Amino acid sequence: LTFGFQLHNVIPGYPKPDTDAMEPSYELIHTQMKTQEWDNSKSILGVQCEVQKQLKAFVTLERFDQLYGSTITSCQQAPETKKFASSGSVFGKGVKFALKDGRVTTDIISVANEDGRRVAAILNNAHYLENLHFTIDGVDTHYFVKPGPSEGDLAILGLSGGRRTLENGVNVTVSQINTMLNGRTRRYTDIQLQYGALCLSTRYGATLDEEKARVLELARQRAVRRAWAREQQRLREGEEGLRAWTEGEKQQALNTGRVRGYDGFFVISVEQYPELSDSANNIHFMRQSEMGR
Numbered sequence: 001l002t003f004g005f006q007l008h009n010v011i012p013g014y015p016k017p018d019t020d021a022m023e024p025s026y027e028l029i030h031t032q033m034k035t036q037e038w039d040n041s042k043s044i045l046g047v048q049c050e051v052q053k054q055l056k057a058f059v060t061l062e063r064f065d066q067l068y069g070s071t072i073t074s075c076q077q078a079p080e081t082k083k084f085a086s087s088g089s090v091f092g093k094g095v096k097f098a099l100k101d102g103r104v105t106t107d108i109i110s111v112a113n114e115d116g117r118r119v120a121a122i123l124n125n126a127h128y129l130e131n132l133h134f135t136i137d138g139v140d141t142h143y144f145v146k147p148g149p150s151e152g153d154l155a156i157l158g159l160s161g162g163r164r165t166l167e168n169g170v171n172v173t174v175s176q177i178n179t180m181l182n183g184r185t186r187r188y189t190d191i192q193l194q195y196g197a198l199c200l201s202t203r204y205g206a207t208l209d210e211e212k213a214r215v216l217e218l219a220r221q222r223a224v225r226r227a228w229a230r231e232q233q234r235l236r237e238g239e240e241g242l243r244a245w246t247e248g249e250k251q252q253a254l255n256t257g258r259v260r261g262y263d264g265f266f267v268i269s270v271e272q273y274p275e276l277s278d279s280a281n282n283i284h285f286m287r288q289s290e291m292g293r
Contacts, residue, residue, distance in 0.1 A: 028124070090195040092116035092168050102128050104144065115168040121156050122146075122191055123200065127208050131274045132215050136222070141199040145211045150189035150204035170195045178203030216270055219278035226280035232257050243285055261287055 091097060094112030097120070098105045104127075106120035126144035131143040146153075154160050154174065163173045173192040178185055189204040203211050231241050232253055241253070249259045262285045270277040 012237045088169070088195075090170055090198055091199065092195060095120045097123070099128055102130060104128060113168065115166040115170060118166065119170060119193055122153050122193065122202055126202055128211055129208070129215060132219075132277070133214065134219060134278050135220075136199075138198050139194065139199045141201060143211065143215050144200065144202040145206055145208050146202050146204050148204070150191070153191065153204075154189070194231050207238055216274070216277050219270075220264070220266065220283075223280050223283050227264050227283035227285070228253075228258050230280055231285070259285070263288065 006051040010214065058206045089095075091106075092113055094109045095116045096107040096109070097106055098107075101215070103125065104123045106124040108117055123144065123290060126146040129143040129145070133140065135141070157164075157172055157174070159172060159174050161174050161176060163171065165171050171192075171194040173190075173194070175190045177188045177190070179188070180186070187205055191202045191204075193202075203214075206214070219260075227242075234241055235245075235254055241250070245253065245259065253259050264283040265286050266277070267282050267284050268276055269280075
């Protein structure tokens, strides 16, 4: 026997060995012992295992309980982990919410309550700023821009400014801002709907590009604040900073948390990667005079 072949089966005329006089190999004995120890009750086809996994994923009826309690090691599924907390919706029951080509469409059915109808009316026909949602103070915040005047939606809410809590638990905040732009007065209205750890912010009076620029700048400011705080902590612990600061600049950073004359700028373009716009890791400190070098 060589290379797994018996030579008398391969080479014509080669003498057949006397197998009775040969001792079985260790591998053969080991295989025979394993075969004798094999428990046929535990054998299962691969397709059976896959079927059990699929049924376990989709079937919840009690009569299939034997599938859930399978003791077959190869068919054990990883423990189910909850990725979402069980809580109500900001819309409540009876409100359909759809997003197509960046625009929100809502629809109402009869079981929707008055507060759910109000929330749906605010977001209907609004434009969603995709890839520009951030976790701010533990709240998942999303931004929308709605064309047209805000008076109609404010009347639906019964609120022209300030804050109120709807009966369904949604906190509504309305703020109105007047600003001068190119010699003209612009009026902006922001309506924030917060429910638990979710906040939906809708702006009236701005274009999509204007709101995107505003949200990106707010995100940059958050990132810069975190970057300065991290830089101060590094210097306090004796580590090197993001820049080769002078001793005077180090003392200024340690004492005030900033260095006069420097600001934070993006390392990677947020036009291409907007999700990095509030990341302190995407900030480096530069003087205005160093820009463009």
